[in-house]
Amino acid sequence: MPDIIPPMVEAIWGEFSESACFNSRTADVKKAARASLTKLTALVSNKDIEKFIPALINALINPIEEVPKTIQLLAATTFVSEVDSPTLALMAPLLSRGLNEKLTSTLRKVATIIDNMAKLVDNEWTVRPFLPKLLPGLIKVSTTIADPEARGVVIKAIKTLREIGNTEGDGTDLPPLRHQTTEGAAPLVVDAIKKTDSASKLDASSPLVHYIASLVANLVNARNFEPTEWDSALVPYVSLALPHSIRANQAQTVVRAVLEKSASDEGEEIEVFPDEEEGEDLCNCTFSLAYGAKILLNTATLRLKRGHRYGLCGRNGTGKSTLMRAIDNGQVEGFPSPDEVRTFYVEHDVDGDETENTIISFVLKDKRILKDEAECRRVLDTVGFTPERQESAIGSLSGGWKMKLALARAILFEADILLLDEPTNHLDVLNVAWLENYLTSLTTCTSIIVSHDSGFLNNITTDILHLNRFKVKRYPGNLQAFIKHVPEAKAYYELSVEEEYQFKFPDPPLLDGVKTKEKSLMKMRHVGFQYPGTAAPQLYDISLQVSLSSRVAVLGPNGGGKSTLVKLLVGETEPNKGGEVWKHPNLVLGYVAQHAFHHIDCHLDKTPLEYMLQRYQTGEDLEELSKGNRILSEEEQKKMKEGSIVVVEGVKRTIEDVTNRKKLKQSFEYECSFKGMSSSENIWLPRDELIRRGFEKKVMEVDTREAQKAGLLRPLVRREIELHMADFGLEAEFVTHNTMRGLSGGQKVKVVLAAATWRRPHVVILDEPTNYLDRESLAALIAALKTFEGGVLVITHNREFSESICTEVWAMNQGYLEASGHNWVEGQGSGPRIDKVDEEEKDVFDAMGNKIEQKKGPKKLSSSDARKAKKARMARKKLGLPSDDEEEL
Missing domain, CATH: 2.40.50.990 (OB fold (Dihydrolipoamide Acetyltransferase, E2P))
Known part of the structure; x- marks a missing residue:
């Protein structure tokens, strides 16, 4: 197709341009072109463009009239299917022609289509033939287009094409692709067969060898070097070429030999790992997986062995959590039924309706657990729930204890496969060690784990499942061994900030009476607190303060009172055992809770834009109004x-x-x-x-x-919200056009961070901010917090994160606070004065986005300058001279 359609289209356009007027020859060419293109496009199997094929044919035959119309149609399409060579062969001439259009809107749409399609190309060999047709045109447009926003879209498309095509230039200087032929592959097949069966009389002219060689050539030219796909395509036919006595055991050996030689000839590094046939297969299936309109996996193979611990790795948004949910919900095609393989999704979030239930009653209510009460109590006790704690309310549990409760339920369920999504979230060091020991002790239960904790994964995994380019590939060994095979995966777990990927917190406005960053903005004095239904208070005699210069890490074991302390600070709860919480009247807080998604759980069918418009529609934060310190008892x-x-x-x-x-x-x-x-x-x-x-x-x-x-009311308009979300790494496409239900966990956290900081907070409070963020986002968050002009208070078990930004430690243990490294002062303190000049020069907007013209009043003199001016006036008056004001009159 790449060798047929583009040259044919160029010939058609050349014929029309040479014809001064419409004649019978032109009509004949059009007729023949339409017939040929109709037959050729029948080979295009891309579901996204099938319905547009008639329009595409019209555009290729009548480019002047039809190209802009067809681009308009395609620009409104969401591309989700894998883009292969026939699809690109059909689209490239249209897109290349579209880059010569004059309208900025059309050029922007062409760039958007190229960017979206390029992301769905499986490998560089598929896109290479089309780079010289598309990249030069895009580069030219990027230097001539006037609209900055459209230019950004074009530059993004150039970057995507270059990444997929593995080039830094315009694609015109790349060496020609080498194509494997049946004749070239046949000797490889014969050599591999004869190494296994020296008595074989087959040669390259044999029909069977010829057919096997044609399959090999097709796989090589498609740049498909997946061992499982070579096995499924070739083993049945190679078996026929071997004696009956050895075909069952040796056919795969022959195929792997041909695969390794073919990959080596093509300059591909391929490692064929043993399939561990001695282990029991729990699952061996090939499937595709989509989430909404997005393809996550396409004809991917998943093979799981009993007793193995698989780490599921990939960038945020590749479908890790979605795959585990699909397994648990029985949505993976070919996966064994629940009668054959029992799966249990381990999650620490508890339904809000269950918070008043006791722990033991919550476990007994689970219909999946068929154990009696005595066994349930015994298992709960083994994971740390004493008989007294089993009678306490679920609502009083910290995040770490909720995770242990989920694991206890999984033990009682006797699952064949445990699905653990970020299991170390909210766990302190001791409980992470306990979880490692528990998982490694399982010999008959398989685990699939998603985690951004590299140390945890390295300690427990026996295999890594890598989600990349719509496929799942298994690598034996732990995380360290996996990174040796795939060095670029090291970025998944490194705290390094990319220049083009940074977070930025808005600068806080000035506060009345706050002249330095050391002056306290929040205080607690002798505060105590106890949850209803618990035997003892959770907090005792807490005193502390927070200022603009605060960089606080709240540390302590699970259940030590960290989250309760923060809830009192932000006003979600109020002291009920004495004490006082004070805040500056104009203080704005940005708060992200421990279970970050609770902020958006009721709005998942809204886009982030709609959520922001609803939350701040009155100019106030509607979430603020529902806090405990706003509700009247x-x-x-x-x-x-x-x-x-x-x-x-x-x-x-x-x-x-x-x-x-x-x-x-x-x-x-x-x-x-x-x-x-x-x-x-x-x-x-x-x-x-x-x-x-x-x-x-x-x-x-x-x-x-x-x-x-x-805080200078920000205009609550689409453009301003998109720019604010972009400061947290969320593209406008996701802000405006995707519902939050379709976002990955990392993207949802970015929405929560952006929403919490919309009002330009003076203090940012983050409860377990490292949960759900990949390492790239975590590094960006650390860099942003370091440069933030306001105060920072974080609860985290991630020592690397806390040590990167925090100078003050609040150690919580059994409800008591021990603070160290702080600089608490009475009054303003001795730090440098806060500059007011920048604040006065900032643009101010009303709620509709209109700029408010501010009249500059007379400059206010300092007390020293005022005394000097008064002294000068008195001296002039004493001499009988007019004052400055009188001179002006």
Whole structure:
């Protein structure tokens, strides 16, 4: 096809351009071209473009009128099927012609189509013949197109093509491809057969050898060197060429010999690993897997042995978690039924409806577990749940204990295959070691593990399953052995920041009264807390403070109170055992919870753009309004009712709402409206008085609104949201056009990070931020936190992460806090003053995205300059000279 369609199309276009007018010869050429193209395109099996084939034929025959229309049709198509050589042969002439169009919109669409299709090409040999037809045109467009956004799309397409084609140039200087022929492959087949069966009389002229050689040539020319696919294609025919006594054992040996020789001749490095035939197969199937409109795996082979521990590796978005979910849900074609192979998906998230249940009742309610209560209690005890803890509520468990609970259920289920997705998330060092020992002790149960913890994977895996280019390839050995075979996979586990892949946190706005980065913005004083239904408090006598300069790592064992401490700081819960939590009235927090996805779980059918528009539609963060420190308890409602009576000029009034705020010396006063009275009757009351009357949470609502205004309200429009999400590595395509249900775990975390920082927070609080992020994203997050101008507080078990950014440690153990490395000060401290110049020069927008023109008032003098100016005025007055103001008049 690459040798037929492009030359034919060029001949057609050349014939038309040479014809000064339409004549019978032109008509004959068109007719013959249509007939030929119709027959040739029948060989194109790509499902994405099948329905467009008539339009493609029209465009190739009538390029001037039809090419722009066809490009418009194709630009609206989501390409998900693997793009092969026949598909590119049909598309390349159209796309090459499209790059000569004048309209910027058409050029952008052509670049988008090229980029999307190139990502679905399996190898460089498929795309190589088409690089000289596409790359020069793209490079030319990138230097001439005026629109910056469209230029970015073109440059992205160039980068994708170069990566797939393994070239740095324009593709015109690449050596010609070597094509294997049947005649060239036949001697390889004969040599391999005779090495196994020296008595064989077959030669290259034998019909059987000729047929086997034609299959070999097809596989080589398709650059397919997958051992399993060579076996399935060739073993049945090679068996016929061997004596009956040895064909069962030696046919595969012959095929592998031909494979290794063919790969060597083509300059391909291939390693054929033993299939370990002595082990019991739990699964040996070939399947394809898609998620929504995206193809993840195409005719991939999955073979699992009993007792092996497989690490599932690949970049974020390659389908690791989706594959495990599909196995558990019985959606993998050819996978054994649950009656034959029992699978259990180990997850630490617990349904919100279950949080009030006790641990033992939760386990007994699982219909998949057929054990009696005594056995359930025994197994729970073996993983660390004492009889007393078994009676506690699930809601009181930390993330680490929830993971241990999930493992206990898997043990009781007696699964053949355990599916573990990021099992070390939320686990401290001791529990990670416990998990390693448990998994390595399993001899009859197979495990498939997805984890970004390279040390954990290296310690437990017997094999690595690599997801790459729509295939699954097995490598024996642990992670270290795998990286020797695939060096580029080292990037999956290295903390290195790519120049083009960086995160950026927005700079926080200035706060009233905060002159240095050392001044405290949040404080806790002697705080205690206990969850309902638990035997003892989770926190005792906690005192701490946070400032703009804080870089805090909250460390401690599972269940030590780390997440509870943070929930009190952000206001998700309130102290119930004494103490006080104080925050600056204008403080904005950016918070990502331990189970990061809970922020978006109710919005999975929205795009990230729709989620942001809904969450911030009023100018406030709607998630903030649902926190525990915003919900009025019965006691608080009663106190408000009693304190709402105000006597003004001898008349009793009832406060209805707190609506506004203004500065009052070192504090604030708030505008109060009254029931049954107009706004002209509103009065202003001091902050302390309103809090004394029980209106503290109403005051906090006003503070939050004012904090948003102080943060210079960002325009909640598509372009601004896309730019903000891009600062966290999420492309506009995913922001605007993909629902969050279709995003990978890493992409969802990026959405959560971007949403949490939309209001330009002064302090970012991250609970287990390393969960679900690949190493590339983690490195970008570390670099962004280092340059962030606000405070940072992280809970993590990842020592590499915490040591990279944190200078202060809050060690939590059994509810007590031991702080070290801090710089807590009273007042402003002695650090450098915060510069206000940049803040004043920033553009301000209203909620509709319109720029607010700010009038620059007279420059405010410092107290020293004001004294000097006053002294100069007095001196001029004493001499009888006019002042500066009088001179201007």
